[in-house]
Amino acid sequence: MLKILKWVTAAIITVLILGWLFVWLVASGIDETTTYTENDFFSYHTLTDKEIEKAPRISGDYYFKSHPGDGYAPTNTIIFKGASNVEPLRVYLKKLGYTRQRIDSEAAETWIKPEQVNSDIFYLYANATTGEVELSKLLNN
DSSP states (O other), rough: OHHHHHHHHHHHHHHOOOOOOOHHHHHHTTTTTTEEEOOOOHHHHSOOHHHHTTTTOOOSEEEEEOOTTTTSSSSEEEEEEEEOOOHHHHHHHHHHHOOOOOSSSSEEEEOOOOOOHHHHHHHEETTTTEEEEEEEOOOOO
């Protein structure tokens, strides 16, 4: 009986240690922005929103950012370097059913699905001087 008790105690302690280690590893990066490329297989396939993943590539130099939200809605972004034409992204957003909102902000274009309450929101920012273009999706669902 004493032998069984020792094995059960050892098993419980092992499970607790492994459980704590798993939670610590997962929680250590839970509120951080993750920057990655398409070549980062795990990050790309687990963090990239499907609509961001399917966005047209307007430049060969691009990368992704994912932010879990930390109390706010999570965001997913694709950032292009050396891009000169953002029109394919606008066409893509229209095809998805999003419409550009008329807001007095010159910083970024805002795109929503007007027929949906709490629609996801896309922000399209283009800097003609640097050639950097960002397409971000704010996940409201």
